Amino acid sequence: MSSPTLPPGLAIQKADERIMTLNVGPQHPGSGHMRIIVQIDGDYIVACDPDPGYVHRGEEKMAEYRNYVLNIPHLERPVIHDSCNILYPYVLGAEELLGLEVPERAKYIRVIASELNRCVYTQYWLAIYGIFLGHSTMFMWPAGDRELLIDLLEKMTGARVTHSYFVPGGIRNDLPANFEDVCLRQVNYFEKRIKEYADVFYENPILISRTEKTGILSREKAIGLGTTGSVLRASGVDYDVRKKEPYDVYDELDFETNVMKSGDSYARSRIPWLDMMESCRIIRDALQKMPKSGSVRVKLKPNPKGALGSVYKRVESGRGALGCYIISDKKPEPYRVKLSVPSFRNLIALPQLLIGEKLGNMPSVYWSLNYWPVEADR
Amino acid sequence: MSSESEKETVEKKTEDAKLTADKVSEKPTPAKKPAPTKEEPELPAFEKGIADKIVEKFGEKTTITYVKPDRVGIKVGRDDVHEVAEFTRDVLNYDHVDSVSGVDYPADKEIEVVYHLSSYTDPTLSRQILEVATRAPREDDPIPGNDATRLPSLRDIFYSVEFHEREVFEMLGVYFEGHPDNRRLLLPEDWADLPPLRKDFRNKGR
Numbered sequence: 001m002s003s004p005t006l007p008p009g010l011a012i013q014k015a016d017e018r019i020m021t022l023n024v025g026p027q028h029p030g031s032g033h034m035r036i037i038v039q040i041d042g043d044y045i046v047a048c049d050p051d052p053g054y055v056h057r058g059e060e061k062m063a064e065y066r067n068y069v070l071n072i073p074h075l076e077r078p079v080i081h082d083s084c085n086i087l088y089p090y091v092l093g094a095e096e097l098l099g100l101e102v103p104e105r106a107k108y109i110r111v112i113a114s115e116l117n118r119c120v121y122t123q124y125w126l127a128i129y130g131i132f133l134g135h136s137t138m139f140m141w142p143a144g145d146r147e148l149l150i151d152l153l154e155k156m157t158g159a160r161v162t163h164s165y166f167v168p169g170g171i172r173n174d175l176p177a178n179f180e181d182v183c184l185r186q187v188n189y190f191e192k193r194i195k196e197y198a199d200v201f202y203e204n205p206i207l208i209s210r211t212e213k214t215g216i217l218s219r220e221k222a223i224g225l226g227t228t229g230s231v232l233r234a235s236g237v238d239y240d241v242r243k244k245e246p247y248d249v250y251d252e253l254d255f256e257t258n259v260m261k262s263g264d265s266y267a268r269s270r271i272p273w274l275d276m277m278e279s280c281r282i283i284r285d286a287l288q289k290m291p292k293s294g295s296v297r298v299k300l301k302p303n304p305k306g307a308l309g310s311v312y313k314r315v316e317s318g319r320g321a322l323g324c325y326i327i328s329d330k331k332p333e334p335y336r337v338k339l340s341v342p343s344f345r346n347l348i349a350l351p352q353l354l355i356g357e358k359l360g361n362m363p364s365v366y367w368s369l370n371y372w373p374v375e376a377d378r
Numbered sequence: 379m380s381s382e383s384e385k386e387t388v389e390k391k392t393e394d395a396k397l398t399a400d401k402v403s404e405k406p407t408p409a410k411k412p413a414p415t416k417e418e419p420e421l422p423a424f425e426k427g428i429a430d431k432i433v434e435k436f437g438e439k440t441t442i443t444y445v446k447p448d449r450v451g452i453k454v455g456r457d458d459v460h461e462v463a464e465f466t467r468d469v470l471n472y473d474h475v476d477s478v479s480g481v482d483y484p485a486d487k488e489i490e491v492v493y494h495l496s497s498y499t500d501p502t503l504s505r506q507i508l509e510v511a512t513r514a515p516r517e518d519d520p521i522p523g524n525d526a527t528r529l530p531s532l533r534d535i536f537y538s539v540e541f542h543e544r545e546v547f548e549m550l551g552v553y554f555e556g557h558p559d560n561r562r563l564l565l566p567e568d569w570a571d572l573p574p575l576r577k578d579f580r581n582k583g584r
Contacts (some may be wrong), residue, residue, distance in 0.1 A: 017474055051563075052563065052564060053562075053563060053564035053565060053566070056564040056565065058581075061574055061575060061579075061581060062581065065581060125423060150469030201481070221498060223473055223474060224473070224474065224476030224537050224538065225474075225537060225538055226475055226476070226536070226537075226538025232498070237498050239498050239504070244504040244505060245448065245504070245505045292496065309444070310451075310509075312449065312476075312494055312507055312509065313475075314476070314507075321476070323476050323477050323494065325477060325479050325492070326495065327481060335481075336479070336481045338477060338479035340479075344541065344542075344545075345476075345538070347541060348537075348538065348540055348541050351550045377564055378564075
């Protein structure tokens with residue numbers, strides 16, 4: 001392939017006749033909306049340059065033109081399957097700047113919504129991981145079981161995926177009547193279902209042989225690269241924001257964090273699945289401890305103005321720690337909103353993992369990073 | 379990552395820091411006592427300790443912008459930011475960067491770059507975020523990469539800033555000196571407008 005000069009932005013040059021450059025994406029089903037430029041020598045990857053930005057929408061710029069409430073529907077767009085969690089740090093930050101005290105019941109409902117959303121996201125991610133590895137059953141099962149929780153979230157929020165449920169000062173609306181019973185039943189059934197994934201997927205010798213000992217990220221590298229979430233915990237670092245810096249009512253709930261030591265693709269794909277079971281535990285616990293009645297939202301003034309200053313808040317999303325940095329200059333609109341998203345932070349590990357790996361292992365290593373291209377682009 | 383000689387110097391540094399910390403913490407406590415009675419009744423003690431260590435080491439070069447529960451913010455001149463970052467890694471045990479944000483201040487003719495540092499390895503710091511802010515001069519007609527808007531890169535101290543600094547470069551036009559890979563990341567290759575997160579770049583129709 002004798003392509004003319006590469007466009008600016010690409011560093012990798014053709015090295016010699018043995019080396020071939022491949023563009024994977026940005027419209028390849030195996031990459032999502034991003035491009036990975038890899039160079040291969042025979043079957044082995046010798047260089048890798050991730051090139052995100054295909055679906056960059058300037059969410060941070062848009063947030064400077066809208067007030068604290070109007071920012072809600074568009075800031076959840078980067079990752080609609082996890083829309084409660086991406087709004088969570090923004091809402092926590094806005095509450096500090098606006099000086100709002102959230103009612104106790106709203107805190108519990110937020111936790112429930114956030115955990116349901118984590119499962120919905122993880123199921124979607126797992127379905128794609130299944131299809132990446134050619135495992136069609138693992139595409140069908142999570143995609144079907146995900147509907148259970150989507151139905152629950154639809155009852156809570158009125159929307160299937162883009163909930164816009166969290167607002168500064170609480171949540172948009174209270175739970176419907178009889179929600180607790182339905183939620184408990186569905187979550188119990190969901191937990192039973194995901195436990196069955198062990199037989200078909202996680203204990204499957206074919207999956208194990210394809211993902212074990214591929215793309216190993218050592219503990220030191222995981223820390224030095226600043227990775228987060230399931231990638232970090234699969235490399236043996238016990239760090240979960242829900243435990244280390246509990247927000248809302250996570251310090252009152254009973255759950256464990258999952259840590260594995262091997263740091264390979266298998267560990268990275270197993271941690272989110274184990275996390276879903278912890279989420280079920282959290283939801284059951286929160287349903288029990290939740291105040292049965294009470295207000296769920298503080299009434300906001302129209303066009304509220306934030307106090308002078310800045311906040312940095314973070315939560316644990318389905319992919320890892322998600323931070324939001326808001327600067328306010330006493331106007332109804334924030335001066336600057338920065339989303340520090342886990343996908344973007346984990347992307348730096350991709351070249352480290354792929355170099356030296358077989359090209360055939362690329363999909364399993366890449367998707368095990370729990371990477372959501374649209375979120376990284378914002 | 380670091381050679382043995384470097385490790386030795388690091389150990390020496392920590393010892394020095396401890397010694398100075400011991401010495402200084404004895405002296406200024408009586409002087410500082412009247413300050414809390416005025417207005418700030420309860421500065422969180424641990425966070426104040428972090429802020430004090432930085433002030434002891436760098437004195438006039440840094441200013442503490444705030445001390446809140448779990449959060450400390452400092453401001454550093456651009457000539458000293460590299461040194462301060464090295465100190466935070468080697469002595470204060472921060473090991474990675476959570477986020478790097480660029481903020482445009484056209485009224486001050488400056489662009490601020492804010493690093494949020496955090497730590498996985500030190501359990502006492504697991505709740506903490508240290509905000510290190512530094513400012514670069516801003517030009518009205520930017521030529522990204524070829525004007526005075528420059529800052530030293532922290533890539534050699536915190537590897538995790540690599541992609542974040544590339545993003546700040548394209549979004550605000552701050553060139554990071556010493557960064558090995560100053561290319562665009564998110565913007566299209568044919569982007570020929572102002573860096574879009576500058577305040578004078580207006581969204582269409584706004």
